[in-house]
Amino acid sequence: MPADPPPRGPGKAAAARAVAEAHRGEWAFVLAATVRVTRDLDLAEECVQDAYAKALVAWASGGIPARPGAWLTTAARNRAVDVIRRNAFIRTALPLLADDEPVTGPADGQDIPDERLRLIFTCCHPALAPQDRVALTLRLVCGLTTAETARAFLVGETAMAARITRAKKKITAARIPYRIPDSEDLPERVDAVLTVVDLLFTTGHVAPDGPELLRTDLIARAAGLAAMLGDLLPGDAEVAGLRALILLTDARRAARLDTAGAPVLLADQDRGRWDRAAIAEGLVLVRRALRRRPPGPFGLRAAIAAVHAEAPTWEETDWQEIVGLYDLLLRRRPTxxxxxxxxxAVGFAHGPMAGLAALDALAHDPRLAAYPYASVARGEFLDRLGRAAEAGTAYREALLHTANAVEREFLLDRIAQIELR
Amino acid sequence: MAMARYLLLIHDREADYEAADDTARRALDVAHDAFSREHKDVIVASEHLKPTSTATVVREDGAGGHLVTDGPYAETKEALGGYYIIEVSDLDAALAVAKRLPFFGRTGDAAVEVRPLF
Structure with a gap:
C-alpha cells in the first residue's frame, strides 16, 4: 500500500485552530453577508456551517487564506447561489425583508459590505421577547449551536430549539425587516440591542441558577458583543456606556469570591485585586458616554460603577455623587x-436614618415586595441604628424571598450574629 | 416592495370612556379623524366598537346546538374599543403608524396590539 503523500498545507491542527478563530471572530460577518443572498436565516445558517466545514479541509491542504472572513463568505454565498439555482431550496412564503436588491451572482470575495448591524438589529428587535432576543443573538451573531445556547440559559436543547424556531417564525410572519433602523428610531433600537447584551452580561455576572456564581463564558460573549458594537457604532455614547459598565463591573471579578468560593460584598472586597487596566479603559469610555447631553441610562450606570472603581475604600466612596447619578438615572429610566x-446610597451618604426613610418611601412598591435586597438593606440600616430585633425581622423577611443557597447562608449568619449580642 | 396588512387593535379602559364627558369624547373623535387623514394612504378599514356591555357571545354547546350568552368573550378592565387595518411594507412601518394613534385615558392604561394578517 502506498504511503500517504506528505501534507503540503499547514496541516489539520493549524487549520482547525484557524477555523475555530474565524468562528469566534467572523461568524456574524459571514452569516450577515450570506443572508444578503438567501434572504432566509435558516438557509444562510446552513450555507455558513457548510463553508466552515469546507474550510477545515481546504485550509489544511491549501493553506490558511489571508482574509478568512472573505474566504468563508465567498464559500457560503456560492453555496447559497448554487442551492437557490438548483431550486433545491423551497422558498418560504415570507422571506426576510431587506431594503436592497438581493445579490444573485457568485461572490468574488472583494469588498463584501459589513451587514452585521442588520443582523444584530433584527435579532434584537423589540417585537421579540427579551429572552428570545438573547437566544437569537447567541445563535446567529455569536454562532453558538442550539446545544450551547441551551446551556447558556440552563434549559433543555429541545426547549431552546423550539424557542429559536418560534422567534425566527415571528421575524418572517410579522415581517421584522432586515435593516438598520431609521435615524428617528435608532436610539430606541440601539437601546434594545444594548439591553440584550446587558442581560447576557448580568446573567453571567450573577448567575441566578446553577452551581457557579459566575458564568465566565457568558461574560466573555457579552464583552465580545459590546466590543463589536463599539466597532460598528463608534460614535454612539450609549454603546460606550455599556462597554464601560461591563469593563468596570467585571474588573472586580477576582475580588468577588473568597478562597472558599463564597461571594464577597463590594464593601468587603480587596480592591488591590481589582483589574486596574480594565478600570482605566472603562474610565476613558465613561467620559465618552457622558459627553452625550443628557447622558443615557447606560452612561449613567457606567458612571456609578466608575465612582465605585475610583474609591480607594468603601468608606471613602463618594456617596453624594452616587445618589446624584441615581437621581438622573431614575429620571431617565425609573426602575x-x-x-x-x-x-x-442615601443611607451611606446621609446616615442610616435617612436610608430607612428612603426605603420607607419604596415600601409600597409591589414590584419590590418579593425582592430580598430591600429587606436586607432595611436590616442593615436598623442594625446600624442599634435596633437589633427589628433588624432580625428584616433579615428573616429577606430569607423568605431568596432560594439562593449562598445568600441564605449570609442572612442566617447575620441573624445569628444579632441573636448572640 | 410587497406590502403586508396589519390589524391595529386598540385596547383601552372602557370605564374611563363610559365616564367621560362629551367634550372628552369629541376630542378623541377629532384626534382619530386627524390620524385617519394623516394615514389615509395606508388605512384599509377602521371601526369604532360599541361598548362590551352590548356584546353577545355565541358558542357551540357540544350537543349540536349553540349557547348564546350576554357579555364580551373576556372580562377585563381593558377592552377592544376599535381597530384599524393598515397596509404597509413591514413591521417597523406598522409600529410607526401605531405610535401615532390617539389614546384615551391615562398613560399606560391603553395599548395597541399590532397583528399581521394572512
Missing part, C-alpha cells in the same frame, strides 16, 4: 431596582 439602590 424599582434603581430606586432601591438610590435609597441604599
Amino acid at each position: 424599582p431596582v434603581a430606586a432601591l439602590n438610590r435609597a441604599v
